Amino acid sequence: MLRSFLNFNSVSAFIRFSDVSDRSFEIRLSSSGETPVNSLCRCRLPTHGTLAEGPATALRANATIQRRNGVGSAEMQQLADDLWQLSGFPRHAVNVYVMGDALVDAGMRWDRRRILKQVGDRGLTTHVLTHAHLDHYGASKAVCETLGIPLWCGTADVEAVEAGKMVRQGGKLVPAAPAVPVARGLREGDEVAGFTVLDTPGHSPGHVCYWRESDRTLICGDVMFGWHPFLMRGPVREPFESFSADPQRNRESARRIAALEPALVCFGHGPPLRDPAKLAEAVAQLPR
Ligand SMILES: [Zn+2]
Numbered sequence: 072m073l074r075s076f077l078n079f080n081s082v083s084a085f086i087r088f089s090d091v092s093d094r095s096f097e098i099r100l101s102s103s104g105e106t107p108v109n110s111l112c113r114c115r116l117p118t119h120g121t122l123a124e125g126p127a128t129a130l131r132a133n134a135t136i137q138r139r140n141g142v143g144s145a146e147m148q149q150l151a152d153d154l155w156q157l158s159g160f161p162r163h164a165v166n167v168y169v170m171g172d173a174l175v176d177a178g179m180r181w182d183r184r185r186i187l188k189q190v191g192d193r194g195l196t197t198h199v200l201t202h203a204h205l206d207h208y209g210a211s212k213a214v215c216e217t218l219g220i221p222l223w224c225g226t227a228d229v230e231a232v233e234a235g236k237m238v239r240q241g242g243k244l245v246p247a248a249p250a251v252p253v254a255r256g257l258r259e260g261d262e263v264a265g266f267t268v269l270d271t272p273g274h275s276p277g278h279v280c281y282w283r284e285s286d287r288t289l290i291c292g293d294v295m296f297g298w299h300p301f302l303m304r305g306p307v308r309e310p311f312e313s314f315s316a317d318p319q320r321n322r323e324s325a326r327r328i329a330a331l332e333p334a335l336v337c338f339g340h341g342p343p344l345r346d347p348a349k350l351a352e353a354v355a356q357l358p359r
Pocket residue numbers: 204206207293339340
């Protein structure tokens with residue numbers, strides 16, 4: 072059982088995952104400020120959904136709170152040369168980056184507006200994914216269609232993206248996000264906007280990272296999380312096993328990226344990390 076408290080300006084959210092493995096999930100919100108959140112007081116997910124619906128629902132509730140409170144900024148933050156992180160709420164919860172003229176990942180389905188608002192006039196030419204999960208290509212279809220740009224992703228994730236699905240542990244495809252045609256399957260060594268594609272399978276079959284040797288910058292997707300994604304704090308950690316298609320293979324990918332000793336790591340979830348020792352420490356603790 073996992074219990075967590077998430078505190079915002081005017082709202083406390085109590086979230087209980089009675090058992091992540093059976094997908095039972097409950098969320099209760101109470102207002103301590105002026106924002107009424109009665110409509111979000113309690114919901115229980117149907118048990119036929121995907122495993123990822125637990126955190127997805129929590130983040131959706133957060134997005135609703137954000138809209139009601141007017142919280143959040145539309146400013147992108149520059150992290151390195153030609154690399155920006157889009158703003159979002161909660162900050163660093165579901166990360167989207169601009170890498171040169173490429174958009175990296177597209178969050179959840181409802182992130183469409185914040186993405187288009189922040190990147191609308193930047194002249195992006197490509198949208199690339201780290202992997203085919205619902206919290207990374209949720210808004211990809213809308214973004215690609217609105218901006219008229221192609222989608223590229225790891226070759227082994229093409230089938231899932233084009234079917235609007237994601238691969239669960241054991242290889243089963245389950246519904247994830249609106250399907251998008253993939254214009255190019257990325258492979259180890261391909262170049263995208265000054266970054267090199269690294270094959271890092273495990274969390275999804277076609278998971279890729281983007282690596283720039285010149286300043287040792289790594290866009291690492293979900294090979295590792297920058298923090299606990301529900302508590303939104305804590306040290307670097309591996310993704311929950313139940314969310315990875317092949318956890319053992321993902322650990323091999325984690326050891327690979329840690330060996331690069333990246334000076335800057337940009338996670339799918341969690342704040343940017345500029346201390347390679349913290350990544351190395353977390354990876355060293357992974358079971359072999
Ligand atoms: Zn993710």
